[in-house]
Amino acid sequence: MSWAGKILRVNLTAGTVTSEPLNMEWARAYIGSRGLGSKYLIDEIDPKVDPLSPDNKIIWATGPLTGTMASTGGRYTVITKGPLTGAIACSNSGGYWGAELKMAGWDMVIFEGKSAKPVYLYICDDVAELRDADHLWGKSVWQTEDLLKKSHQDPLLRISSIGKSGENGVLYAAVVNDLHRAAGRSGVGAVMGSKNLKAIAVRGTKGVGNVRDPKAFMAAAKAAKKVLADNAVTGQGLPTYGTQVLMNVINEIGGLPTRNHRDVQFEGAKDISAEAMATPRKTDGKAQLVTNQACFGCTIACGRISKMDQSHFSVQNKPEYWGASGGLEYEAAWALGAANGVSDLEALQYANLICNEEGFDPISFGATIGAVMELYEMGVLTQEQIGIEAPFGSAKALCELADMTAKGIGFGKEIGLGSKRLTAKYGHPDLSMSVKGQEFPAYDGRVIQGIGLAYATSNRGACHLRGYTIASEVLGIPVKTEPVESEGKPELVKAFQDATAAFDSAGVCIFTSFAWTLADVAPQLQAACGDEYTMEHLAHIGERIWNMEREFNNAAGFTKADDTLPKRLLTEAAKTGPGKGVVSKLPEMLPKYYDVRGWDSEGRPTAQTKQRLGL
Amino acid sequence: MQKVLHINPDKCTGCQQCEMACSFENYGTYATAKSRIKVFDFHHTGKKVPYTCTQCDEAWCLHACPVEAITVDKATGAKVVNESTCVGCKVCTIACPFGTINYVQETGKVQKCDLCGGDPACADACPTGAITFIDANWTGLDKMKQWADKLGNQPSAA
Numbered sequence: 001m002s003w004a005g006k007i008l009r010v011n012l013t014a015g016t017v018t019s020e021p022l023n024m025e026w027a028r029a030y031i032g033s034r035g036l037g038s039k040y041l042i043d044e045i046d047p048k049v050d051p052l053s054p055d056n057k058i059i060w061a062t063g064p065l066t067g068t069m070a071s072t073g074g075r076y077t078v079i080t081k082g083p084l085t086g087a088i089a090c091s092n093s094g095g096y097w098g099a100e101l102k103m104a105g106w107d108m109v110i111f112e113g114k115s116a117k118p119v120y121l122y123i124c125d126d127v128a129e130l131r132d133a134d135h136l137w138g139k140s141v142w143q144t145e146d147l148l149k150k151s152h153q154d155p156l157l158r159i160s161s162i163g164k165s166g167e168n169g170v171l172y173a174a175v176v177n178d179l180h181r182a183a184g185r186s187g188v189g190a191v192m193g194s195k196n197l198k199a200i201a202v203r204g205t206k207g208v209g210n211v212r213d214p215k216a217f218m219a220a221a222k223a224a225k226k227v228l229a230d231n232a233v234t235g236q237g238l239p240t241y242g243t244q245v246l247m248n249v250i251n252e253i254g255g256l257p258t259r260n261h262r263d264v265q266f267e268g269a270k271d272i273s274a275e276a277m278a279t280p281r282k283t284d285g286k287a288q289l290v291t292n293q294a295c296f297g298c299t300i301a302c303g304r305i306s307k308m309d310q311s312h313f314s315v316q317n318k319p320e321y322w323g324a325s326g327g328l329e330y331e332a333a334w335a336l337g338a339a340n341g342v343s344d345l346e347a348l349q350y351a352n353l354i355c356n357e358e359g360f361d362p363i364s365f366g367a368t369i370g371a372v373m374e375l376y377e378m379g380v381l382t383q384e385q386i387g388i389e390a391p392f393g394s395a396k397a398l399c400e401l402a403d404m405t406a407k408g409i410g411f412g413k414e415i416g417l418g419s420k421r422l423t424a425k426y427g428h429p430d431l432s433m434s435v436k437g438q439e440f441p442a443y444d445g446r447v448i449q450g451i452g453l454a455y456a457t458s459n460r461g462a463c464h465l466r467g468y469t470i471a472s473e474v475l476g477i478p479v480k481t482e483p484v485e486s487e488g489k490p491e492l493v494k495a496f497q498d499a500t501a502a503f504d505s506a507g508v509c510i511f512t513s514f515a516w517t518l519a520d521v522a523p524q525l526q527a528a529c530g531d532e533y534t535m536e537h538l539a540h541i542g543e544r545i546w547n548m549e550r551e552f553n554n555a556a557g558f559t560k561a562d563d564t565l566p567k568r569l570l571t572e573a574a575k576t577g578p579g580k581g582v583v584s585k586l587p588e589m590l591p592k593y594y595d596v597r598g599w600d601s602e603g604r605p606t607a608q609t610k611q612r613l614g615l
Numbered sequence: 616m617q618k619v620l621h622i623n624p625d626k627c628t629g630c631q632q633c634e635m636a637c638s639f640e641n642y643g644t645y646a647t648a649k650s651r652i653k654v655f656d657f658h659h660t661g662k663k664v665p666y667t668c669t670q671c672d673e674a675w676c677l678h679a680c681p682v683e684a685i686t687v688d689k690a691t692g693a694k695v696v697n698e699s700t701c702v703g704c705k706v707c708t709i710a711c712p713f714g715t716i717n718y719v720q721e722t723g724k725v726q727k728c729d730l731c732g733g734d735p736a737c738a739d740a741c742p743t744g745a746i747t748f749i750d751a752n753w754t755g756l757d758k759m760k761q762w763a764d765k766l767g768n769q770p771s772a773a
Contacts, residue, residue: 099647211645214639298628299742
């Protein structure tokens with residue numbers, strides 16, 4: 001049935017590890033990964049729990065397609081109540097770790113309580129035990145992976161861990177696997193750190209061998225791979241340029257938030273674009289981009305592998321950063337670059353490496369730096385307070401503040417709290433470009449109306465990956481809609497949100513949806529799981545997941561008032577580009593969205609809606 | 616015509632579809648741990664390199680086997696382990712200079728690439744053409760063509 005049928009429950013307080021059968025009724029209703037892990041979390045914790053307390057739980061979950069030959073079938077999700085937002089946190093990662101856990105014979109791992117001292121979980125097929133992590137505490141993600149592989153004498157071990165920022169309670173700390181793949185957003189790494197849990201090291205030799213109809217599955221997987229290969233975005237654009245293919249595109253339509261959303265176009269966009277990454281540098285004649293890389297099972301291969309310029313000020317005399325490593329994706333390049341007005345591509349890559357090495361989210365970090373730089377330019381924050389001059393465009397400030405945040409020293413501690421808390425502390429809460437405390441990603445919510453609504457209503461705070469309407473509004477997938485128009489966007493946002501929840505729950509990457517619809521996922525799931533899946537059925541499950549997450553947030557204390565955007569997006573019009581003069585029409589779209597969702601005027605799913613969705 | 620697996624590491628993305636295809640072909644399960652082809656990720660250079668048995672003509676493993684469990688498949692040229700004969704002594708794993716024949720705890724036998732009887736699943740699964748199954752006598756054909764292109768297929772300078 002493609003589920004392993006077993007989960008691990010780890011009580012960190014008691015130090016126990018137990019095996020439980022997977023709740024198959026839930027598996028059928030919520031598929032796996034995001035949906036199924038969220039169902040377990042929501043069933044087991046009080047929505048009002050303090051995210052960093054022992055009463056919160058944190059779950060690593062795979063989907064039924066994880067660890068199979070379905071393209072991109074290597075994904076896993078980390079689910080918990082998030083410390084950055086107080087909402088449900090649900091962060092998805094690629095790399096090889098998720099497949100390894102599944103091949104060890106486990107669908108998910110649930111952690112509860114808090115360990116008295118640092119520990120890591122070691123899993124080798126049926127063996128799962130907590131081990132002392134004193135020697136790993138204080139180490140980076142990169143050191144942790146290296147030390148665990150050496151101490152176990154097993155180079156094939158896969159590791160999901162936190163760096164110093166997760167230990168130090170950076171509220172947007174990430175969980176990182178395979179050196180530079182991350183469950184990046186909402187601070188899932190801080191929850192891991194709060195439990196004194198350093199890492200999960202996995203070796204799986206059993207494999208995924210219970211696919212229901214292997215012949216039909218192989219045929220469906222092969223057909224779906226062909227769809228990806230034949231598509232211009234997944235077959236050519238992403239492997240060649242990575243997600244960075246978007247930098248110039250989004251800048252041209254005037255949707256590239258710049259200098260903490262003061263502007264919507266960045267004069268330095270071309271210097272931090274995919275094209276710039278592939279252009280030989282003047283200093284050493286080499287391009288920053290070395291090659292592309294796939295995650296487990298992925299036939300797209302959008303990942304970037306880059307090498308820094310050894311003469312750049314950030315890495316002079318630091319040879320540990322001279323080798324090839326994870327390169328800039330679009331969101332990171334935007335957050336570390338345009339959001340701060342920094343156009344030094346090498347500085348961006350340095351900050352990106354630090355985010356990977358010590359495990360924190362470059363989007364929230366970069367966007368918080370944008371707020372710091374605006375406060376600095378306003379004279380609210382001074383050089384003495386920050387420890388360095390920090391005007392917009394300062395590559396030096398970006399690199400130093402990345403170091404300080406990673407190590408939790410000086411002003412880095414405040415940056416680690418995110419822009420909402422930082423701007424509030426200094427009397428300018430309106431300058432936090434966030435929703436529910438989580439910072440915006442790389443698309444302007446004024447000029448691209450649908451994504452603004454998607455941010456405002458995202459269940460994990462501002463996020464592009466809960467409903468990527470950019471596909472429609474900018475790229476014309478599956479149909480083109482006008483970015484500045486608000487008409488029809490509530491329906492579009494709902495459709496994207498529901499479909500995304502289904503993709504995420506299957507165990508495949510959301511980037512497949514540039515080419516696939518749920519009609520391409522359904523036959524793969526059906527052959528793998530044995531249950532009957534149709535496109536409509538999957539969309540229905542996606543809607544169920546969305547409403548379940550929403551109910552959790554409502555019970556946690558969120559209201560309609562939290563489905564909003566910063567004042568800047570609602571009142572300050574875009575200054576340049578095709579969307580010049582436009583503000584977000586959220587006040588018009590939101591009631592319509594609630595209506596389309598079957599929610600009451602306060603944003604609560606009605607009894608009828610819940611009944612229809614089996615909640 | 617005998618064919619061989621031909622590997623071009625420059626095209627490899629590290630997706631491991633080949634490893635899954637190999638384990639599925641031989642064990643009916645998706646288990647990279649059971650694959651006879653392995654992809655190596657050299658992180659500091661960014662290179663990914665698939666590696667497996669090259670089917671030596673004078674195969675060290677075959678000559679080392681004390682029970683003649685390794686024989687030549689005449690149709691494909693593959694050196695094939697006959698599991699019913701193999702006693703799991705592992706001498707072949709020591710003899711092989713390339714490390715491409717290995718012991719399997721679960722079966723108590725050794726395993727190596729057998730070219731899937733002439734239709735290798737890894738080559739079929741590779742999405743980028745990094746692994747191909749081509750004429751054994753002409754593995755250099757693509758490279759020769761590139762140089763021929765450089766030498767004689769460019770617009771004349773004059």
